[in-house]
Amino acid sequence: MKNYDEQRAFALLQKIGFTRVAGSAEEEKAAEILKAECESFGLSAQIEPFEIEEGVVEATLEILEPYRKEYTVRGYQCAENTPADGLTADFLYVEDGVPANLTAAKGKIVLVNGFLRVPLFKTLMAAGVAGIVTMDGSLRDKRDETDLHQRKLRAQLRRFGNVPAVMVRVADAMEMVASGAAKARITLKNENRTLTSHNVMATIPGTEHPEEVISFGAHYDSVEFSKGVFDNGAGSVIIMEAARYFMQHPPKRTLQFNWYGSEEIGLEGSWAYVNTHKDELKNHKFMINVDVGAPILGSDGAGVTADEDLLHFVDYFFKIKGLPVKTRQGIYSSDSIPFADNGVPAINFTRFGSQGASFIHNRFDTMEFLSAEALGKTIRNVIVFSDEIVNAEVFPIEKKIPEKIKDEVDNYLYKKEMAELDKEEEKK
Ligand SMILES: [Zn+2]
Incomplete structure (x- = not known):
């Protein structure tokens, strides 16, 4: 019954x-x-x-060389703020962040595959990167249907360090890599709250x-x-x-x-x-x-x-x-x-x-x-x-x-x- x-x-x-x-x-x-x-x-x-x-966050990402373009991003909550005029640095795609990816990553804004989990974040902090770009969505999504989700640098991650971090659409990340993006500027302004x-x-x-x-x-x-x-x-x-x-x-x-x-x-x-x-x-x-x-x-x-x-x-x-x-x-x-x-x-x-x-x-x-x-x-x-x-x-x-x-x-x-x-x- x-x-x-x-x-x-x-x-x-x-x-x-x-x-x-x-x-x-x-x-x-x-x-x-x-x-x-x-x-x-x-x-x-x-x-x-x-x-x-939680954080209230405003963020931008601009590629400066070899072309200029501003991309839509979502800033990570609780990530470190940049100076008001932004953080400008060389841009490097470090894929999964294995050691051979990271030999030249120090001081750079790095693009990584996927999200930030403890092992990857720990490695990036040890490599001394200046900023992090992650990606969201799918190449098959229509552009106006690719939502950038709010992410947070969780307290657990922040124990390893903190740098400005933003998320871009996966289609934009692909464009940056295909176009040989070499220099970038991130701005990030975070206000933490409960x-x-x-x-x-x-x-x-x-x-x-x-x-x-x-x-x-x-x-x-x-x-x-x-x-x-x-x-x-x-x-x-x-x-x-x-x-x-x-x-x-x-x-x-x-x-x-x-x-x-x-x-x-x-x-x-x-x-x-x-x-x-x-x-x-x-x-x-x-x-x-x-x-x-x-x-x-x-x-x-x-x-x-x-x-x-x-x-x-x-x-x-x-x-x-x-x-x-x-x-x-x-x-x-x-x-x-x-x-x-x-x-x-x-x-x-x-x-x-x-x-x-x-x-x-x-x-x-x-x-x-x-x-x-x-x-x-x-x-x-x-x-x-x-x-x-x-x-x-x-x-x-x-x-x-x-x-x-x-x-x-x-x-x-x-x-x-x-x-x-x-x-x-x-x-x-
Ligand atoms: Zn569930």
């Missing part, structure tokens, strides 16, 4: 299907909608604020083991330009439908439902939750995360950030139920990471689009490629699985994170690099 309503969930998805950037008024509006939805079926919810850092983002939280107390907590999580923020329905309005309404189900079928264990803000800028909502509620985490047995869902063409998956025993159980479980769910073991770049880092194992439910049939983190993440029926598949998986787990006679999932998963989490958080920095700072 079907015990969920995918049409209701899809209608809620439509309702929150507007751009909801971390710390914006729209993100807060979505939080209010989620809270009201909880209350519509008798579940009281709280909105918990937390602070995020914004407030929000988590929405609701609890259904357990009837038999109220001290044992299982948390459901989904982030409800989006990136700029995106309606964020596939990523991750879908997950938000999927756990809402699970909450509605468990209000009608009281669970043996306590269920905590969390809708996280600011996931897209570095899992900030779930970090805020685990840090604010650290003393409660000892009662948390397991986390059930849902991030991406509802593409008409796609497939369902479950990634286990836990022991292999759970992987096998989940795999057998869905086979026994005759439900198509691809299983794997490992971390997932989403709100289950802060839980795993705090020793709480997790499962990540996803429904990714098939090749070419879904879009993420851009203006093409819209309702057009989603359906209620497809959304319902993941709702069903989440409810069928969690109903079994939260009502277990003996809770079967051991609260431990195996070594290889710990390593994955540590790599994801660049713990080794951060520990090296700590050591260096101690020496000083």
Whole structure:
């Protein structure tokens, strides 16, 4: 018997299907909608604020030699300011920033492939570059549809140094390289400030083991330009439908439902939750995360950030139920990471689009490629699985994170690099 309503969930998805950037008024509006939805079926919810850092940034990039042209750019938030008249330097394309790319990079404005992650940024700082240009979008985008996303030099990166950084369209980057750009000027003016983002939280107390907590999580923020329905309005309404189900079928264990803000800028909502509620985490047995869902063409998956025993159980479980769910073991770049880092194992439910049939983190993440029926598949998986787990006679999932998963989490958080920095700072 079907015990969920995918049409209701899809209608809620439509309702929150507007751009909801971390710390914006729209993100807060979505939080209010989620809270009201909880209350519509008798579940009281709280909105918990937390602070995020942001910058208001103005930036320009001009190629000065061998041709002159100004390009549209987005400046990196929290990147270092240039002097008012700009930073002028030789321009060099250093590709992926491997050592042979960087022998002549000192003092130059360098163009790199892709985004700034810790290893690349660390290498660029060590090479003594004066400024950084990264690229965004795709050559196949129409020019007026290539959105330049706001990026931030995160605090973690800034520990290695700070220089002015801007982002250009990938088509413009290609033009610079093809035209032999040799000298450039960047201007960047950043004003740092603090914004407030929000988590929405609701609890259904357990009837038999109220001290044992299982948390459901989904982030409800989006990136700029995106309606964020596939990523991750879908997950938000999927756990809402699970909450509605468990209000009608009281669970043996306590269920905590969390809708996280600011996931897209570095899992900030779930970090805020685990840090604010650290003393409660000892009662948390397991986390059930849902991030991406509802593409008409796609497939369902479950990634286990836990022991292999759970992987096998989940795999057998869905086979026994005759439900198509691809299983794997490992971390997932989403709100289950802060839980795993705090020793709480997790499962990540996803429904990714098939090749070419879904879009993420851009203006093409819209309702057009989603359906209620497809959304319902993941709702069903989440409810069928969690109903079994939260009502277990003996809770079967051991609260431990195996070594290889710990390593994955540590790599994801660049713990080794951060520990090296700590050591260096101690020496000083
Ligand atoms: Zn997401």
